[in-house]
Amino acid sequence: MEARKINEFNESDYSRIARSQSFQDLLSEKKKFILPITIFFFCFYFALPILTSYSDILNTPFIGSITWAWVFAFLQFIMTWGLCMLYSRKAARFDQLAEKVIQERGKGS
Amino acid sequence: MNTAAFTMFLGIVFVTLIITYYASKKTNNASEFYTAGGGLTGWQNGMAIAGDYMSAASFLGIAGAVALSGFDGFFYSIGFLVAYLVVLYLVAEPMRNLGKYTFADMIAARFDTKKIRGFAAMNTVAISIFYMIAQLVGAGALIKLLLGLEYTTSVLIVGVLMTVYVIFGGMHATSWVQIVKAVLLMGGTLLISIIVFAKFNFSITGMFAHMKDATPLKEAFLNPGVKYKDGLDTISLNMGLVLGTAGLPHILVRFFTVKDAKTARSSVVYATWIIGIFYVMTIFLGFGAAAFVGTAEITAANAAGNMAAPLLAKALGGNMLFAFVSAVAFATILAVVAGLVLTAASAFAHDFYNEILRKGKATEGQQVKMARYASIGVSVLSIILALFAQSLNVAFLVSLAFAVAASANLPVILYTIYWKRFNTTGAISAMAVGLISAVGLVLISPNVINPVAGAAIFVGEPLFPYTTPGIVSIPLGFLAGYLGTIFSSQKADVKKYEEVLVKTNTGIGMGQ
Numbered sequence: 001m002e003a004r005k006i007n008e009f010n011e012s013d014y015s016r017i018a019r020s021q022s023f024q025d026l027l028s029e030k031k032k033f034i035l036p037i038t039i040f041f042f043c044f045y046f047a048l049p050i051l052t053s054y055s056d057i058l059n060t061p062f063i064g065s066i067t068w069a070w071v072f073a074f075l076q077f078i079m080t081w082g083l084c085m086l087y088s089r090k091a092a093r094f095d096q097l098a099e100k101v102i103q104e105r106g107k108g109s
Numbered sequence: 110m111n112t113a114a115f116t117m118f119l120g121i122v123f124v125t126l127i128i129t130y131y132a133s134k135k136t137n138n139a140s141e142f143y144t145a146g147g148g149l150t151g152w153q154n155g156m157a158i159a160g161d162y163m164s165a166a167s168f169l170g171i172a173g174a175v176a177l178s179g180f181d182g183f184f185y186s187i188g189f190l191v192a193y194l195v196v197l198y199l200v201a202e203p204m205r206n207l208g209k210y211t212f213a214d215m216i217a218a219r220f221d222t223k224k225i226r227g228f229a230a231m232n233t234v235a236i237s238i239f240y241m242i243a244q245l246v247g248a249g250a251l252i253k254l255l256l257g258l259e260y261t262t263s264v265l266i267v268g269v270l271m272t273v274y275v276i277f278g279g280m281h282a283t284s285w286v287q288i289v290k291a292v293l294l295m296g297g298t299l300l301i302s303i304i305v306f307a308k309f310n311f312s313i314t315g316m317f318a319h320m321k322d323a324t325p326l327k328e329a330f331l332n333p334g335v336k337y338k339d340g341l342d343t344i345s346l347n348m349g350l351v352l353g354t355a356g357l358p359h360i361l362v363r364f365f366t367v368k369d370a371k372t373a374r375s376s377v378v379y380a381t382w383i384i385g386i387f388y389v390m391t392i393f394l395g396f397g398a399a400a401f402v403g404t405a406e407i408t409a410a411n412a413a414g415n416m417a418a419p420l421l422a423k424a425l426g427g428n429m430l431f432a433f434v435s436a437v438a439f440a441t442i443l444a445v446v447a448g449l450v451l452t453a454a455s456a457f458a459h460d461f462y463n464e465i466l467r468k469g470k471a472t473e474g475q476q477v478k479m480a481r482y483a484s485i486g487v488s489v490l491s492i493i494l495a496l497f498a499q500s501l502n503v504a505f506l507v508s509l510a511f512a513v514a515a516s517a518n519l520p521v522i523l524y525t526i527y528w529k530r531f532n533t534t535g536a537i538s539a540m541a542v543g544l545i546s547a548v549g550l551v552l553i554s555p556n557v558i559n560p561v562a563g564a565a566i567f568v569g570e571p572l573f574p575y576t577t578p579g580i581v582s583i584p585l586g587f588l589a590g591y592l593g594t595i596f597s598s599q600k601a602d603v604k605k606y607e608e609v610l611v612k613t614n615t616g617i618g619m620g621q
Contacts, residue, residue, distance in 0.1 A: 053340030
């Protein structure tokens with residue numbers, strides 16, 4: 001309940017912020033990053049079960065008895081960790097843009 | 110009775126009860142009870158997410174699946190991990206910025222109607238109970254095997270402990286039990302993995318070369334296709350795995366235990382590292398069990414392979430290591446069921462009681478009291494269901510929980526955050542169709558109706574051929590949300606969407 005008192009934003013404030021340039025910049029930067037990466041990791045992920053189900057190509061050896069299926073499986077881990085770190089780095093930039101949105105609301109009106 | 114195992118089980122009970130005692134001193138209002146006051150740090154919540162997520166199904170189930178089916182068992186490890194990219198990229202920060210105590214709060218931030226909150230809360234309860242029955246039945250069987258106690262006694266012990274943690278310690282106790290469990294599970298798994306790896310002279314190629322001849326499957330063990338022979342069945346399984354996590358209520362509520370979106374983000378990153386390292390080690394657990402215990406002995410102890418990891422510990426390190434790994438499995442179960450009880454109880458006490466019945470006007474004292482009653486209610490219900498389910502094979506309930514989360518919750522979460530036109534009709538359609546199709550398809554799947562007598566509840570030809578419903582129910586959930594929205598006469602509330610958009614992306618007005 002207390003949170004409601006601290007809140008100083010009403011409905012028209014939200015609309016104004018939503019339409020402001022700085023907010024639109026934040027949204028488009030996020031979209032430019034999140035959308036393509038999301039499409040990429042879904043494709044990369046589903047490529048594994050699709051390839052193992054409908055072809056034998058991954059059953060060929062990589063080194064010794066280790067087949068490409070295991071290599072691709074392990075790459076899924078590398079991809080997940082890599083994209084995690086990438087997101088953390090990118091998110092620092094989003095935080096800056098979001099901070100700008102919040103600041104401008106403070107000065108404006 | 111195994112004295113070493115019994116002593117270590119007692120040790121775990123003792124440590125968790127001490128945690129609960131200290132947690133109970135802080136648990137004095139609704140926010141403390143539901144979210145530990147939002148005061149966890151990134152790494153604490155990361156550990157707790159890992160502890161909440163890596164269930165007995167992961168630890169015992171995947172080790173067994175890899176030991177018995179080789180590569181196909183490893184699909185679970187991959188899917189359970191990659192799922193965290195969906196959580197991190199699409200769900201975690203908006204969830205923190207829009208929600209307060211429950212998953213339903215987040216949907217209600219855009220559509221504040223009783224019907225939608227009720228549906229979201231109902232899905233939360235359904236998913237949590239499905240998941241919990243699977244855990245409790247597994248726990249009963251495990252303790253029976255390890256300590257020689259009766260199944261009923263075993264379920265009651267776990268049931269009473271989880272209730273005690275939650276009613277006295279709320280989210281504080283639940284989180285710290287999960288953190289302790291994550292440390293124990295990582296430590297135990299690392300220890301076994303190192304011993305297994307040492308047996309192969311720390312050579313990956315040597316290990317794979319050995320596995321080629323170590324099991325009755327021979328070379329097929331290392332290739333996909335042992336367990337999942339139908340391509341669509343494999344894809345269905347993978348859809349449920351990768352999309353389910355981001356809709357699991359007991360994972361989503363963990364984001365309310367931190368102060369802001371930035372901390373929610375860092376907690377997912379920590380969790381992804383821990384969970385990823387754990388799932389890589391499932392290869393060592395599975396391969397080790399197949400090589401040093403043997404397929405025959407694993408299936409003799411449990412047809413699904415659930416005893417693979419404890420038996421491996423026994424083969425490698427004798428009774429002490431066996432006792433330790435069994436105690437780790439016990440802690441794993443406790444931490445997960447405590448999280449589930451708390452999540453289901455929050456849906457009852459916060460969503461149904463406070464928000465719907467009392468229109469958000471219940472006092473702090475009434476809320477906490479109701480949350481405690483609800484925790485007892487949820488526990489008693491789950492214990493009774495688990496006692497009835499003793500002789501049933503309920504492992505599929507875990508994949509059912511993932512399927513409902515992916516089919517009913519994820520569409521609504523994504524549309525609520527990202528789709529301007531989305532409306533209440535769409536939200537209700539998605540949740541109802543997602544839930545009904547996922548549950549309905551499982552009821553007519555080989556998990557419930559199987560031509561092999563004893564494999565499922567009924568004998569017969571299944572009407573739905575796949576072991577998981579995801580491939581049909583997930584698209585249906587998304588489609589229902591879309592069609593419900595465009596065919597309803599309701600106009601999109603642009604102002605409300607703008608508010609949600611601003612809150613989601615900046616954290617302004619968080620937690621109202």
